[in-house]
Amino acid sequence: MDFTLNENQTMFRDMVRDFARQEIAPIAQQMDEENGMPADLVEKMKEGGFFGIAFPEQYGGLGADTITYGLVVEELAKVSAGVCVMLTVHNSVGSYPVAMFGSEEIKQEFLPRMAAGEIAAFCVTEPGAGSDAASITTTARRDGDEYILNGNKIFVTNGQRAAFFVVIARTPGTTGHKDTHAFIVPRGTPGLIVGKKEDKMGLRASDTAVIDFEDARVPAVQLLGNEGDGFKIAMAALDGGRIGIAFQSLGIGEACLEEAVKYANMREQFGKPLMRQPVIGGMIADMGTELEAARLLALQAAWLKDQGKPYSKQAAMAKLMCSEAAWRAADKAVQIHGGYGYCKEYPVERYYRDVRVTRIYEGTSEIQRLVIARHLGREF
Numbered sequence: 001m002d003f004t005l006n007e008n009q010t011m012f013r014d015m016v017r018d019f020a021r022q023e024i025a026p027i028a029q030q031m032d033e034e035n036g037m038p039a040d041l042v043e044k045m046k047e048g049g050f051f052g053i054a055f056p057e058q059y060g061g062l063g064a065d066t067i068t069y070g071l072v073v074e075e076l077a078k079v080s081a082g083v084c085v086m087l088t089v090h091n092s093v094g095s096y097p098v099a100m101f102g103s104e105e106i107k108q109e110f111l112p113r114m115a116a117g118e119i120a121a122f123c124v125t126e127p128g129a130g131s132d133a134a135s136i137t138t139t140a141r142r143d144g145d146e147y148i149l150n151g152n153k154i155f156v157t158n159g160q161r162a163a164f165f166v167v168i169a170r171t172p173g174t175t176g177h178k179d180t181h182a183f184i185v186p187r188g189t190p191g192l193i194v195g196k197k198e199d200k201m202g203l204r205a206s207d208t209a210v211i212d213f214e215d216a217r218v219p220a221v222q223l224l225g226n227e228g229d230g231f232k233i234a235m236a237a238l239d240g241g242r243i244g245i246a247f248q249s250l251g252i253g254e255a256c257l258e259e260a261v262k263y264a265n266m267r268e269q270f271g272k273p274l275m276r277q278p279v280i281g282g283m284i285a286d287m288g289t290e291l292e293a294a295r296l297l298a299l300q301a302a303w304l305k306d307q308g309k310p311y312s313k314q315a316a317m318a319k320l321m322c323s324e325a326a327w328r329a330a331d332k333a334v335q336i337h338g339g340y341g342y343c344k345e346y347p348v349e350r351y352y353r354d355v356r357v358t359r360i361y362e363g364t365s366e367i368q369r370l371v372i373a374r375h376l377g378r379e380f
């Protein structure tokens with residue numbers, strides 16, 4: 001495997017890095033404090049083609065490969081993990097089910113609009129169904145040419161902004177993963193109710209909302225894949241999504257490393273910069289080494305996906321490793337900043353809050369270990 005970036009990948013990364021530094025970094029702290037994202041930033045990102053990065057060119061996207069997509073995610077996460085997650089959910093779990101499992105008619109109807117910036121969201125989690133996604137109770141009852149959806153979805157990233165929702169629901173009276181179905185449901189569908197926005201610890205630029213369905217009628221043509229494919233589609237979407245979260249974690253971890261080095265070079269105690277105190281230098285060396293190792297796993301998972309090879313195990317490994325390495329990096333960065341690390345004056349305070357969720361969403365670290373163990377259990 002050669003992970004030397006090609007010209008296209010470098011160009012994308014540099015373009016996004018410039019945009020992130022110029023347009024996002026100056027307002028990142030403000031978005032965190034105000035618990036939201038200005039509409040004009042979303043408009044600029046639409047104009048820049050950000051919403052179509054991972055979409056096929058034939059549907060109006062930029063057709064970037066997974067490595068390029070990962071680099072974009074990483075650059076965004078370095079400045080604002082909240083802006084980053086809006087994009088990753090849209091470009092992966094919010095749209096991938098349509099791109100991979102939608103009929104041609106559905107793809108042509110929805111993908112170009114998504115690629116142009118009509119935001120997508122992914123609704124699996126419910127009050128009683130988190131890690132155990134197969135225990136969802138939202139129902140989809142067939143009625144002629146329609147399905148009628150009833151139930152409650154929670155923690156929906158982009159819930160308040162989204163134009164389209166990928167929804168996983170089940171045949172009434174069933175249990176387990178077999179009788180689950182996936183739908184694309186546009187905002188404005190009568191009975192789709194956008195509920196309260198969560199007041200989160202981190203990722204405060206992004207919105208996370210409750211979505212309720214009360215007799216929401218969805219045309220049967222908006223079924224993705226076949227009846228009974230819902231769980232399979234959700235899991236396939238999450239496999240790809242985890243690569244994005246791995247790169248998001250890396251971006252936050254790398255920002256922590258940069259801030260820690262800058263501070264340790266500047267701050268003097270005992271007559272010399274912290275950087276020259278062996279204990280602090282060792283902490284920084286560990287941060288850099290762990291992030292570099294994690295990065296290789298993320299690149300490997302992305303490369304496998306681009307090669308059309310199986311990547312589910314590597315995506316889980318990358319998500320586990322990157323999120324945990326980034327979490328340790330954030331903890332060390334706060335420690336290296338001493339008391340200032342605990343104050344909002346320095347960005348590591350925000351990174352520390354932002355990184356925490358990477359070990360929780362799109363499958364917790366415990367669930368990644370279950371997935372990895374399941375794969376390994378079949379290999380030997």
Ligand SMILES: Cc1cc2nc3c(=O)[nH]c(=O)nc-3n(C[C@H](O)[C@H](O)[C@H](O)COP(=O)(O)OP(=O)(O)OC[C@H]3O[C@@H](n4cnc5c(N)ncnc54)[C@H](O)[C@@H]3O)c2cc1C
Binds near residue numbers: 089129360364
């Ligand atoms: C900011 C944010 C954004 C999110 N965005 C979305 C979204 O867009 N769409 C969506 O559908 N969901 C979303 N989620 C939901 C997220 O995916 C879930 O929170 C996550 O899957 C965990 O589910 P849970 O919160 O119900 O925890 P639970 O499943 O209740 O787990 C609680 C704890 O128990 C552990 N645990 C559970 N089962 C096991 C087991 N078998 N073995 C060992 N440990 C176990 C878990 O690891 C965790 O530590 C989001 C969540 C957050 C916080």
